[in-house]
Amino acid sequence: MIKQVLKDDLLYISIDKTDFSYRIPIKKIGATIDWRIGSKGSKVIVVKDVSKWTLQLFTKEITEYKYIKQFKSIVQKHCADNTINWDETLLAINIQNEYNWLIKTNNKAEEKINESDIILNLIKKYKIN
DSSP: OEEEEEETTEEEEEETTSSOEEEEEGGGTTOEEEEEESOTTSOOEEEEEEEHHHHHHHSSSOOOHHHHHHHHHHHHHHOTTOOOOHHHHHHHHHHHHHHHHHHHHHHHOSSOOOHHHHHHHHHHHTTOO
C-alpha cells in the first residue's frame, strides 16, 4: 500500500519494504506531459496527456497495477480537476516497461535487434497510429 503524508505543500509517498520514496509538489501532482518512448535521434512513440508523475514513478521498478491504481486515487483526491488521460497513462506505462525490458535483454543478446525495429514492433503490438 502507498503511504502518503502532506507537509509544507509536498506530498511524501512511499511503499513499505521497497526502495520507493518520493516527494511531489502538491501543485504539480496533476501535471500532464506527452511521454516519449525511445532514444533521441531514433523513431519514438509519443503518448499524449499522460500523468507525468505516474510515469516517472512506475516505469522504473515498482509496476504492480495495485500501486498505479492507488496513486491514481491519490492524484484524484489532491487534484480532482486534472486533465490526465488515465487510459493513455496505463498504455504508456505498459509500453515503456516493455521497451525497457526489450532494450535490457537486447543488450545481453548475441543477435542484436536495432532500436527502430523494437519501436516498430511495439507500435504494431499496441496498435499505435
